[in-house]
Amino acid sequence: QKEVEQNSGPLSVPEGAIASLNCTYSDRGSQSFFWYRQYSGKSPELIMSIYSNGDKEDGRFTAQLNKASQYVSLLIRDSQPSDSATYLCAVNMLAGNQFYFGTGTSLTVIP
Amino acid sequence: EPEVTQTPSHQVTQMGQEVILRCVPISNHLYFYWYRQILGQKVEFLVSFYNNEISEKSEIFDDQFSVERPDGSNFTLKIRSTKLEDSAMYFCASSPAGIFYEQYFGPGTRLTVT
Numbered sequence: 001q002k003e004v005e006q007n008s009g010p011l012s013v014p015e016g017a018i019a020s021l022n023c024t025y026s027d028r029g030s031q032s033f034f035w036y037r038q039y040s041g042k043s044p045e046l047i048m049s050i051y052s053n054g055d056k057e058d059g060r061f062t063a064q065l066n067k068a069s070q071y072v073s074l075l076i077r078d079s080q081p082s083d084s085a086t087y088l089c090a091v092n093m094l095a096g097n098q099f100y101f102g103t104g105t106s107l108t109v110i111p
Numbered sequence: 112e113p114e115v116t117q118t119p120s121h122q123v124t125q126m127g128q129e130v131i132l133r134c135v136p137i138s139n140h141l142y143f144y145w146y147r148q149i150l151g152q153k154v155e156f157l158v159s160f161y162n163n164e165i166s167e168k169s170e171i172f173d174d175q176f177s178v179e180r181p182d183g184s185n186f187t188l189k190i191r192s193t194k195l196e197d198s199a200m201y202f203c204a205s206s207p208a209g210i211f212y213e214q215y216f217g218p219g220t221r222l223t224v225t
Contacts, residue, residue: 032212034213034214036216042218042219043200043202043216043217043218043219044154044202044216045216046213046214046215046216049212049213088153088154090154090214098144098156098159098167098169099144099146099156099214100156101153101154101155102153103152103153104153
């Protein structure tokens with residue numbers, strides 16, 4: 001069974017703090033990893049992709065990948081109220097031509 | 112910036128009726144996908160499409176579902192005989208290359224089966 005696990009939250013952080021979102025996946029052969037943001041009633045919006053171990057930074061967002069631990073995370077620095085959304089982890093698992101999504105972590109940034 | 116578009120935004124249908132959901136992927140993308148999201152649940156893969164044929168489908172994508180690229184721009188999902196449990200948001204996505212690359216999602220069609 002191919003699984004992507006996320007803590008559903010809710011996660012609350014004060015404005016300006018760092019939000020840390022975590023994701024684990026079951027398929028050791030997975031090769032590509034994505035973070036999407038989904039506002040209520042809207043579609044997933046791509047934030048970050050990461051393909052190799054280590055950190056990848058894009059503005060206030062940093063994705064971290066550890067394939068040995070089958071773990072991917074997203075850090076949001078200087079969190080803003082507009083970052084309040086559900087964050088979805090998506091993984092391409094080697095055996096299939098599809099993404100597997102986690103259930104998402106709900107983030108609330110408190111002004 | 113190019114984007115995936117979907118029509119209609121909301122479709123209400125009666126159980127047993129056929130529905131067609133429409134998508135226009137980003138123009139230079141080669142891979143197309145349908146996903147669904149039942150309210151409060153996770154996004155689930157339905158089908159991927161490349162080079163005018165299905166490349167993969169999930170267990171959800173049974174004989175009641177079909178996809179088609181009727182022309183150079185549209186990509187459709189047909190549900191032949193809708194059930195109550197088909198009520199969900201349906202998202203179309205496209206990707207410039209294969210499965211290892213980013214997928215860009217359309218705004219979705221909310222399907223309500225009564």
